[in-house]
Amino acid sequence: MSARETILARLRQRAPDAPPPPPLPPVRSTALLEQPPFASRLAAFTAILAKLGTTVEHVADVATAARRTTELLAEHGARSLASSDHALVAAVTAQLPTDIERLAHDAPRDDLLRAEAGLSSAQWAVAETGTLVLVSADERHRLCTLLPDLHIAVVPASRLVATLGCAFARLQPDAAPAGQTITFVTGPSRTADIELTLVVGVHGPKALRVLVIDD
Amino acid sequence: MSGHSHRTPDGFAAQAREALGDRTLTQAMRRVTDLFAERRAAALETVPDWQELRQQARAIKLHTLARLDHYLAQFAGAAAKNGAIVHWAEDAAAACRIVGELAQVHRATRLVKSKSMATEEIHLNAALAAAGTEPVETDLGEWIIQLAGEMPSHIIVPAIHKTRQQISELFVDKLGVAPSDEPTVLAAEARERLRQHFAEADMGISGVNFGVAETGTILVLENEGNARMTTTLPKVHVAVMGIEKVIPRFADLEVFLRLLPRSGTGQHLTSYQSLLTGPDVGVPGRAGQGPRELHLVLLDNGRANIAVDETMRETLACIRCGACLNACPVYQSVGGHAYGAVYPGPIGAILTPQLQGMHQAAALPFASSLCGACKDVCPVQIDIPSLLLELRKRAVEGEAPGAAPAKRAAFEALTWKLWAWFVRSPGRYRFAAAMARLGDKLPLVKRLLPPMRAWASSRALPRLAKRPFRAGHKDGGS
Amino acid sequence: MPAPRPSRDVALFATCLGDQLFPGVVEATVTVLERAGCAVRFDPRQTCCGQPAFNSGYWREARQVARHFLDVFERADAVVAPSGSCVAMLHRFPQLFADEPDVAARAAALAHKTFELSSFLVRELGVTDLGARFDARVGWHDACHGLRELGVRDEPRTLLAAVQGLELVELRTRESCCGFGGTFSVKLPEVSTAMLDHKLDEVMEAPIDVLAAIDGSCLMQLHGRLERRGARVRTMHLAEVLASR
Incomplete structure (x- = not known):
């Protein structure tokens, strides 16, 4: 018997008088709740990320986003920027000063490893939890959101949903091409492994900045 | 290997005494459990439907576990359809062999690993080390205890028993760095060192928090980013998953994500969740950015036997949040090492005897005052006290499934037989009480009887009343 | 009355x-x-x-x-x-x-x-005031089985609130197990005592004269250690407090 058969056979060894399995309850999702207006969603998103040290700015257009990105890069002393292949990201990077080194999503791994900042969009943002939802089938952002010290995300305002449940309701991994990776990002990387002292930026980004762009 | 590998589940009493003698350890345990309990309480206040969420999670888990054959097969099928390669491991040895062979086939010599209880349960590192390919632990706490050759003392913060000074000394000794007891400096050192390992790794090994049957998706949850690194940078990703981690529907993840971090660290959500649905091979015109191969090792190692045990099944509903550890007054006092096993605290006290067999872990179900705090905080409402009681019975009566009857003192068994004989009859009860009153007058008796000695070692012995209550109430009235 | x-x-x-x-x-x-x-x-x-x-x-x-x-x-x-x-x-x-x-x-x-x-x-009879008088500051211990298996939390407090002269002092560790646990207390005496001391560390610093509970077993454990540690705090069962006049 294969290991698969052995394990499944073990699982089928139920006592003949075993009670029937309890029923599977219907899905419980916050997506079904009434959704607050955008202003409330943005306020909640901003407030919860502020607690994690992540700033959220609401900007009117790509030009403003590019200006703020430039300033954020300067603030963090970042000279190189790894970008995803999202159209909005491309629009922003096109307006950045030329002295910033650009690294595309498919740049050599070693170059991406030394990038000082990363720029991505997000497929969804969750107001309730301050979470960015990154779907790899829609954007190549696995590396630029992970490797650099600074991660800047430019998120279309229309993508800001109220709750985690709203995001789950919009994600359909079975409908997507195989090989899809969804990453939820809530604030910067952190640890409390040494005497429970919070240290921000242990393996992933040390700082996360979010620009919500009207669309 | 570890200087503490002599610890065993049955050695709880001695190990607990050893722990109680270590002030650094007991203070650290008190600090971490107090802090997490406090944060958990604060996090719960933001969730008005907490009890409904717990009930939902419990109902999902109990349904799935009762039909685990069905959901596991569905999960494996969906994962395979996504391009993952599914392996089935009946026990720890099989799982270690599978991972070892994968390393060999891929000529992987540099392995990185993110925190995973299942891989610790099967002692994967030791098995791979024997083949010369010990993975580097990349969670900061796990890395620290790997460097120190120690065991985790808490399932969420494994190195909590070490002070910053001890960690600094460890880094000076093992890494040759300048001494600093500043956590940010120590973490930065870890970041730099482990970056190198991530960049060079041929294979990444992770655990799995949830596996979704309908989509074949696995979810890995973390704070540091090391699990993202481990599941992104190496060209091969091996995920070891206990078979009880399956849940039916993708949308069920929301309920569990609302419960797990709040129960564990008091965070509303940990920094990162990676939801992997097959290897990231990319789509036409766009290369993938993750491992080209994803291997799923489905680990039984005793779980299937628990799943078909109607009474004990709910043990497998555990989502490894650690809330029961933080709430447990025994754990708060002695910490994780005393349990002599990978899973400490109340959940360990019910899980370890079932995974390892009662013949070497019968002491653990007794390592509890049955106060019930664990049940109160469990996000899936596991009735740990009832399961502890059931396991105590099995330890005594020797009916633990798959285990030889536990050792038990014949003297103890005789004592309880006599006790019941006296106490089930009012006449004999009165007689025994009268005898005890005589004994109470003899200090020698107290010095000789082990339970009396144990009590008196720290507490004044109670005296039997001169006359029992019943002496004045023989008529039935009051 | x-x-x-x-x-x-x-x-x-x-x-x-x-x-x-x-x-x-x-x-x-x-x-x-x-x-x-x-x-x-x-x-x-x-x-x-x-x-x-x-x-x-x-x-x-x-x-x-x-x-x-x-x-x-x-x-x-x-x-x-x-x-x-x-x-x-x-x-x-x-x-x-x-x-x-x-x-x-x-x-x-x-x-x-x-x-x-x-x-x-309280629940069955609807009685909250038994006409008791007890001049003391009382700390309350929420005994585990009553608290977690029977849901007894408010009832003793309701009764104590009606006792004249009594000041109830809420302890931070009021819901922490005393470490008794039946044979646990003699099978693992050191662990039992560590749990007990965690509680008593607060009790002995608290402005209370009496530590009270609904269970004699907890009180036996608490009293045994308080006496050994030379504390002046007395232990009393709720019934004894309520019967006082």
Whole structure:
């Protein structure tokens, strides 16, 4: 018997008088709740990320986003920027000063490893939890959101949903091409492994900045 | 290997005494459990439907576990359809062999690993080390205890028993760095060192928090980013998953994500969740950015036997949040090492005897005052006290499934037989009480009887009343 | 004085610990119940609920004792005990008799009409003021089984609030286990004592004269250590406080 058969056979060894399995309850999702207006969603998103040290700015257009990105890069002393292949990201990077080194999503791994900042969009943002939802089938952002010290995300305002449940309701991994990776990002990387002292930026980004762009 | 590998589940009493003698350890345990309990309480206040969420999670888990054959097969099928390669491991040895062979086939010599209880349960590192390919632990706490050759003392913060000074000394000794007891400096050192390992790794090994049957998706949850690194940078990703981690529907993840971090660290959500649905091979015109191969090792190692045990099944509903550890007054006092096993605290006290067999872990179900705090905080409402009681019975009566009857003192068994004989009859009860009153007058008796000695070692012995209550109430009235 | 209430027949379960070690607590329980208008009867055939053996894994022995308990008490209208732990044990009988559904059903019926003292007074009788007077600062220990298995939290506080001269001091560790746990206290005495000391560290610093609870077993543990540590804080059962005038 294969290991698969052995394990499944073990699982089928139920006592003949075993009670029937309890029923599977219907899905419980916050997506079904009434959704607050955008202003409330943005306020909640901003407030919860502020607690994690992540700033959220609401900007009117790509030009403003590019200006703020430039300033954020300067603030963090970042000279190189790894970008995803999202159209909005491309629009922003096109307006950045030329002295910033650009690294595309498919740049050599070693170059991406030394990038000082990363720029991505997000497929969804969750107001309730301050979470960015990154779907790899829609954007190549696995590396630029992970490797650099600074991660800047430019998120279309229309993508800001109220709750985690709203995001789950919009994600359909079975409908997507195989090989899809969804990453939820809530604030910067952190640890409390040494005497429970919070240290921000242990393996992933040390700082996360979010620009919500009207669309 | 570890200087503490002599610890065993049955050695709880001695190990607990050893722990109680270590002030650094007991203070650290008190600090971490107090802090997490406090944060958990604060996090719960933001969730008005907490009890409904717990009930939902419990109902999902109990349904799935009762039909685990069905959901596991569905999960494996969906994962395979996504391009993952599914392996089935009946026990720890099989799982270690599978991972070892994968390393060999891929000529992987540099392995990185993110925190995973299942891989610790099967002692994967030791098995791979024997083949010369010990993975580097990349969670900061796990890395620290790997460097120190120690065991985790808490399932969420494994190195909590070490002070910053001890960690600094460890880094000076093992890494040759300048001494600093500043956590940010120590973490930065870890970041730099482990970056190198991530960049060079041929294979990444992770655990799995949830596996979704309908989509074949696995979810890995973390704070540091090391699990993202481990599941992104190496060209091969091996995920070891206990078979009880399956849940039916993708949308069920929301309920569990609302419960797990709040129960564990008091965070509303940990920094990162990676939801992997097959290897990231990319789509036409766009290369993938993750491992080209994803291997799923489905680990039984005793779980299937628990799943078909109607009474004990709910043990497998555990989502490894650690809330029961933080709430447990025994754990708060002695910490994780005393349990002599990978899973400490109340959940360990019910899980370890079932995974390892009662013949070497019968002491653990007794390592509890049955106060019930664990049940109160469990996000899936596991009735740990009832399961502890059931396991105590099995330890005594020797009916633990798959285990030889536990050792038990014949003297103890005789004592309880006599006790019941006296106490089930009012006449004999009165007689025994009268005898005890005589004994109470003899200090020698107290010095000789082990339970009396144990009590008196720290507490004044109670005296039997001169006359029992019943002496004045023989008529039935009051 | 409380208004007279309709009489209620109560079968008193003294508990073996109360009977043999703390008859004063049982006497106080009788006093309090009578003041609340109950006719209290004590059946001398009673012994123990079986919990010590049950918690130690000796279920066969526990069943023998539990069966005797059923025989003694199942015809009573209401059973009241000055203990949360022993009453909680009644709720464990169905687990104990899982292989004997008829006994389990009898046990469930009995559990339904068996009460811990404070919850009987407050929930069943609606009595909150027993006309007691007790001049002291009292710290409260929420005994685990009463608290977590029977949901006894507010009832003792309601009763204490009506005691003249009494100041209730809420402790930070009020819900922390005292470390007794039956045979746990002698099988793992060092762990038991560490749990106890964690609680007493606060108790001994607190501005209280008395530490009170609904369970004699906890009080035995707490008292034994307080005495060993030379503390001036006394331990008292709730019934003793409520019987004071």
